[in-house]
Structure formats: structure tokens, C-alpha cells
Amino acid sequence: MSEKKFKDIHASRRAILKGLLGAAGAGALGCMVVPFGTIKSPSGKKKRQKIVKGDKLVYAVGPNAGKEIKVSDLALNKGTLAFPKGKEEHNNLIVLFHAKESEFQKPTKLNYITKGFCAYSAICTHMGCTVEWYPEKQFSFDFPHLFCPCHQSVYDVFHGAKVLAGPAPRPLPQLPLMISDEVIAAAGDFDGPIGPLPGGK
Amino acid sequence: MVYEWLNERLDLNRFKRKYLTKVFPVHSTYFFGEIALFSFVILILTGIYLLFSYTPSSRLIEVGGKKIPAAYHSILLINSQPLGVIIRYVHHWAAHIMIAALILHMMRIYFSGNFKKPREINWLVGMVLFTLAILAGFTGYSLPFDALSSVATGIGYQIANSIPYIGPAIAKFFFAGKFPAPGSIPRLYMYHVVLIPLLLIATIGLHMLIMVKQKHSQPYKNKDIAKSGKILGIPLYPQQVSLMLFVFFFTLSVLFFLASFLPVHNVEYFGPPTLQTPMVKPDWYLLWIYGIIKLIPGNWVIPLGSSASIDPEVIGGIILPGIIMTIIALVPFMYKEKEPLNYWEPVSLRPIGTSAGVAFIVMFLALSVTGYQAALNIPIVICRIYTIVLPMVAFFITYFIIKRKKREEVNL
Ligand code: HEM
Numbered sequence: 001m002s003e004k005k006f007k008d009i010h011a012s013r014r015a016i017l018k019g020l021l022g023a024a025g026a027g028a029l030g031c032m033v034v035p036f037g038t039i040k041s042p043s044g045k046k047k048r049q050k051i052v053k054g055d056k057l058v059y060a061v062g063p064n065a066g067k068e069i070k071v072s073d074l075a076l077n078k079g080t081l082a083f084p085k086g087k088e089e090h091n092n093l094i095v096l097f098h099a100k101e102s103e104f105q106k107p108t109k110l111n112y113i114t115k116g117f118c119a120y121s122a123i124c125t126h127m128g129c130t131v132e133w134y135p136e137k138q139f140s141f142d143f144p145h146l147f148c149p150c151h152q153s154v155y156d157v158f159h160g161a162k163v164l165a166g167p168a169p170r171p172l173p174q175l176p177l178m179i180s181d182e183v184i185a186a187a188g189d190f191d192g193p194i195g196p197l198p199g200g201k
Numbered sequence: 202m203v204y205e206w207l208n209e210r211l212d213l214n215r216f217k218r219k220y221l222t223k224v225f226p227v228h229s230t231y232f233f234g235e236i237a238l239f240s241f242v243i244l245i246l247t248g249i250y251l252l253f254s255y256t257p258s259s260r261l262i263e264v265g266g267k268k269i270p271a272a273y274h275s276i277l278l279i280n281s282q283p284l285g286v287i288i289r290y291v292h293h294w295a296a297h298i299m300i301a302a303l304i305l306h307m308m309r310i311y312f313s314g315n316f317k318k319p320r321e322i323n324w325l326v327g328m329v330l331f332t333l334a335i336l337a338g339f340t341g342y343s344l345p346f347d348a349l350s351s352v353a354t355g356i357g358y359q360i361a362n363s364i365p366y367i368g369p370a371i372a373k374f375f376f377a378g379k380f381p382a383p384g385s386i387p388r389l390y391m392y393h394v395v396l397i398p399l400l401l402i403a404t405i406g407l408h409m410l411i412m413v414k415q416k417h418s419q420p421y422k423n424k425d426i427a428k429s430g431k432i433l434g435i436p437l438y439p440q441q442v443s444l445m446l447f448v449f450f451f452t453l454s455v456l457f458f459l460a461s462f463l464p465v466h467n468v469e470y471f472g473p474p475t476l477q478t479p480m481v482k483p484d485w486y487l488l489w490i491y492g493i494i495k496l497i498p499g500n501w502v503i504p505l506g507s508s509a510s511i512d513p514e515v516i517g518g519i520i521l522p523g524i525i526m527t528i529i530a531l532v533p534f535m536y537k538e539k540e541p542l543n544y545w546e547p548v549s550l551r552p553i554g555t556s557a558g559v560a561f562i563v564m565f566l567a568l569s570v571t572g573y574q575a576a577l578n579i580p581i582v583i584c585r586i587y588t589i590v591l592p593m594v595a596f597f598i599t600y601f602i603i604k605r606k607k608r609e610e611v612n613l
């Protein structure tokens with residue numbers, strides 16, 4: 001066999017081997033793509049159940065969880081976490097409190113308030129932690145406010161849950177209230193989107 | 202004898218000559234890396250113990266009339282085992298010690314200039330290790346699924362979710378749905394006990410391999426004692442091995458001591474997840490990111506067309522930390538060296554780099570203090586000011602000191 005021919009055979013053998021290796025690799029990768037393609041994003045697109053007029057509010061936490069909240073239960077300056085009855089899902093979590101009616105000012109929706117009872121979504125608009133009702137002085141805020149323990153956002157309950165401090169980007173949505181049979185009930189749905197919005201939408 | 206028998210077949214003598222006599226220079230700062238390594242070994246051992254009893258599921262199960270998540274219940278079971286709670290705390294403390302040791306280790310390399318040619322690759326490998334260690338800490342933190350860890354992990358979800366366009370898809374994939382979805386804990390568990398440890402082991406292996414190949418850099422004074430190119434130190438066996446064993450047992454005993462006297466993450470105290478949110482703070486090594494998130498004003502929104510925008514969470518939780526980590530990773534490429542550097546370099550040769558390093562440490566501390574801003578009752582404006590001013594002050598003071606030292610040396 002001449003030197004040149006020998007080289008040619010080797011060169012072509014190498015080319016064939018390379019081609020085969022490439023094909024094997026591509027095939028193996030292709031096979032892997034198939035199972036990956038079957039991974040479905042979990043169907044978490046359950047819509048929040050809308051709150052409608054007449055939904056009674058029940059305690060969300062504590063020993064009375066699930067019981068309806070009566071007007072007489074919440075004395076002045078008292079507050080609680082609540083759910084619309086039968087629609088107890090996280091995004092429907094409400095913070096309900098009782099304050100002096102005369103304290104509320106615009107942009108609070110005054111017609112959403114009944115007898116000093118006021119309710120906001122309890123889901124912080126920053127990253128979705130649960131806000132807390134603070135009737136007393138805390139830090140430099142010596143008036144009732146809502147406070148988020150995660151990054152210390154402070155919401156002004158008397159001015160439409162305006163953000164007074166902290167990183168929260170939007171006020172909390174407000175929930176219209178009414179009273180039916182001495183029980184506090186919703187008079188409609190929240191006036192805005194709940195909690196943090198994905199992708200800055 | 203066994204040794205002879207094995208030696209005839211495996212040529213152990215060659216191994217002894219080649220590796221067991223490898224020379225290790227001696228300096229106390231070499232132990233930072235070792236402490237990190239030994240903490241990792243302890244994490245694996247204690248982690249395997251925890252695996253015997255841990256249930257990776259957030260499904261509610263009924264225990265004594267109360268419904269609690271299965272994962273949380275299994276942690277209570279571990280706590281009730283004779284050594285269970287101690288092993289858990291050793292695991293958690295080892296995570297802290299590992300990350301602290303890694304930070305000290307990186308600081309040593311940074312201030313002695315040994316990230317420079319020829320060790321740029323190992324600096325990058327080290328950055329990967331550090332990132333993996335933080336991911337291991339984050340995923341492990343979620344596993345007890347108590348009130349604290351479920352909220353903290355939920356914030357991680359929200360940060361990922363707020364990335365424009367791709368965020369929701371990434372967050373859903375990483376957490377298997379909207380956290381806490383039924384699949385979230387199993388998936389985080391998989392990352393924590395399989396994926397990340399495997400990647401860590403592989404990366405540590407690469408780190409060691411490169412280190413052995415390139416040999417240690419050594420303290421400057423060794424230059425005058427040993428010939429250039431020779432390492433001055435002690436052989437691996439038996440001297441260095443006995444030192445290492447000492448460090449290992451020391452680390453282990455410190456961990457048991459910490460675990461016995463300072464409980465970390467007491468799940469009984471926080472209780473199972475509820476609708477209320479407890480006061481959450483991330484672990485100390487993520488507190489600086491938490492600080493950034495608090496500093497960024499809520500109205501810092503960069504709009505991207507009509508449907509998306511870059512929100513403050515993304516700026517504070519992803520973009521700024523990402524920029525900072527990238528800058529650190531690229532440090533070796535900011536210097537042009539012709540000669541490979543095999544000794545520690547005096548800081549006076551890098552006045553700007555050294556001062557920037559000190560400034561960075563000061564900024565890290567300032568941001569961490571900002572994490573406690575509300576508890577300390579410092580107005581956020583003051584935090585914003587000191588986070589910018591203190592590092593600058595630190596920079597100029599360090600720079601000034603180095604320059605003056607240098608001038609004194611020249612005058613001598
Ligand atoms: C590489 C570094 C690792 C870090 C930084 C780390 C960190 C953590 C942390 C912070 C926790 C929460 C502990 C608690 O409060 O209870 C945890 C839990 C856990 N880790 Fe790790 N870990 C690491 C490696 C491993 C390995 C290799 C395994 C298994 C082989 C493992 C298994 C577990 C298990 C089963 C839990 C849940 C039990 C519990 O939370 O107590 N970890 N880890």
C-alpha cells in the first residue's frame with residue numbers, strides 16, 4: 001500500500017468515526033429532549049374565586065377560625081385576619097379592623113367602610129407576606145397602621161393603605177364591606193389586583 | 202503483609218513517593234479552605250443521618266387532631282430522637298461555618314493577590330463553589346417547612362417570579378409550581394440532597410486537582426528561604442495529615458459545641474406554617490441582599506414596553522447581587538501579569554485593589570446592618586447615605602495608609 005493511500009484510508013476512517021460519534025451524540029441528546037418535552041408546567045392557573053356581595057367574613061386564624069365575625073366581636077382598635085366564607089384561599093386573605101370612622105380620609109374609599117369597619121387585602125404587594133394590624137405605636141408611627149414583617153413596609157390604613165415606609169410598590173387593595181344580620185360581610189370584590197405582580201406586569 | 206501484597210499489585214510505593222510527600226506550606230490562613238472542606242464532609246455525614254427520618258412533603262397529615270405538614274412532622278420526630286436535634290443543629294451550623302470559612306478563604310486569596318495568573322481558573326471555580334454553597338443553604342432552609350422557612354422560601358419564589366418575561370416560567374420550574382405547591386418540597390429536596398451535593402463534590406474535586414497541579418502559592422518570606430520554584434513546607438504524610446486531622450476534629454467539636462448551646466432554627470418555636478407571617482430575616486450570608494432590597498425605593502421601576510418592567514425586587518434581589526458577584530469573579534482579569542505569581546503579593550503593590558477589597562467588606566457589613574434597620578430604628582435615608590459613604594471612606598483610608606507606608610519605606 002502506498003504511503004498516500006494509507007493516509008487516505010485513515011483520513012476517511014477518521015471522518016466516518018467522527019460522523020458516527022456525532023450521530024450517536026445527537027441521537028442520545030434527541031432522545032433526552034423527548035422526555036424533557038413531556039414535562040408540563042404544573043397547572044397552577046387556578047383563578048382566585050371572586051368575592052361577591054353578601055359573602056360573610058369568617059376568622060382566618062385563631063381558636064375561632066371558620067366562625068363568622070360579628071359586629072360586636074371587634075371592639076374599637078381590634079383587628080383580625082379573615083376570609084370570605086367558603087372561599088378560603090390564600091389570595092382572598094383579608095385584614096379586617098375597627099377604627100374611628102371619622103379618621104378615614106381619601107383616597108380610602110369611604111363608601112367601602114361601614115361603622116368604622118374597614119378591610120384590605122392582607123397580602124403585601126411587595127412579596128406576598130401577610131401584613132399585620134398594629135393599632136399602637138411602632139417605630140415612629142404612632143397611629144394605627146398595617147405592617148409587613150418581611151421587609152417592614154408600613155401601610156397607612158386611613159389613607160387607602162398608602163405605603164408610608166418600606167419597599168412595597170402599591171397600596172393594598174380595599175374590600176367593600178356591609179353588615180348583614182350583625183355579621184360583617186363583603187359588598188363586592190377587592191378594588192385592585194392582589195399581592196405582587198409577576199414580571200413587573 | 203497486607204501492604205506488601207497490595208504494593209506488588211498496585212505499586213503503592215509510587216503513590217507514596219508521588220503524593221504522600223507532597224509539600225504543604227504552613228500558614229494559619231491555609232486552614233480556611235480546609236475548614237470549609239471539613240464542614241462539607243460533616244454536612245454530608247449529618248445529612249445522611251437526617252435522610253433516614255426526613256419526609257420531603259408539605260402534604261398535611263393529621264397528628265393528634267392537628268393537621269401539620271409531613272415534612273414539619275418529620276422534623277419534630279428527628280428532634281425527639283436521642284441525638285436527633287443535635288445532629289440537625291450540627292448540620293445547620295456546619296452550613297453557616299462552611300460559608301463563613303469560604304468567605305475568609307476568598308478574602309485571604311484576594312488580599313494576597315493569588316487570584317492572579319496562573320490561578321485565575323481556580324478563582325472562577327471557587328466562585329462556582331461559593332454560589333453552590335449558598336444555593337445549598339437556601340434549599341436546605343426550606344426543608345423543615347415551618348412558619349419561618351416557608352415564608353423565607355416564598356420570598357425567594359417572589360424574587361424569581363418578578364423577573365420580566367421569563368421570571369414566572371423560571372420560578373414555576375424551579376419550585377415546581379407556585380410555592381408552596383405540592384411538588385415544591387420534593388423538588389427543593391432533590392436539589393438539596395442530590396443535585397447540589399453532586400455538583401459540589403465535582404467542583405471541589407476540580408478545585409483540588411487544579412490546586413495540586415499548580416502547587417500552593419506561599420507566604421512571601423518563603424522566597425528568601427527556599428530556592429525559587431521550590432515549596433517550603435511540610436510533607437502531606439505524616440505532618441500535614443496530622444494537622445488536618447486536628448483541624449477536622451476541632452471543626453467537629455466546635456460544631457457540636459455550637460449545636461449544644463446555640464439552637465439554630467428551632468422549629469417548635471416557629472410552629473407549622475400559618476396564614477400569619479413571622480418576622481423573617483434571611484441567614485446572615487444573604488442579609489446583604491435583604492439590605493439592598495430594603496434600600497431600593499419602591500418607585501424604582503424600569504419600564505420595558507407596556508407589558509413588563511424591571512421592578513425594585515429584581516434590581517435589588519437579582520441584578521445588583523449579580524453585578525457584584527460578576528465583578529468579583531472577573532477580578533483576576535483586571536490585572537495583566539506577564540510572570541506567573543507564586544508567592545503572596547504584598548498589598549502595597551495593589552493599593553487600589555486592596556482598598557476596593559476593604560471598601561467591599563465595609564459595604565457588606567453596612568448592608569447587613571441595614572437588614573436590621575427597622576429593629577434599630579434607623580431612618581432608611583440614613584442607611585442609604587452610610588451604605589454609600591462608609592465604603593468610600595474605607596477606600597480612602599486604606600489607600601492613604603498603604604501610600605504612606607510605601608513612602609516611609611522609600612525614605613528609609
Ligand atoms: C453542601 C452543603 C449543605 C448545606 C449548606 C446544607 C444546609 C442545610 C440547612 C441550612 C438545612 C436546614 C436545617 C434545619 O434548620 O433543620 C438543611 C436541611 C437538610 N439537609 Fe442539608 N445542607 C448541605 C448538604 C446536605 C447533604 C449533602 C445532605 C444529604 C446527603 C443534606 C440533607 C439534609 C436534609 C435531609 C435536611 C432536612 C432536615 C432538616 O431540616 O433538619 N444536606 N441543610
Ligand code: FES
Pocket residue numbers: 124125126127128129148149150151152153166167168
Ligand atoms: S413582602 Fe411585605 S414588605 Fe416585602
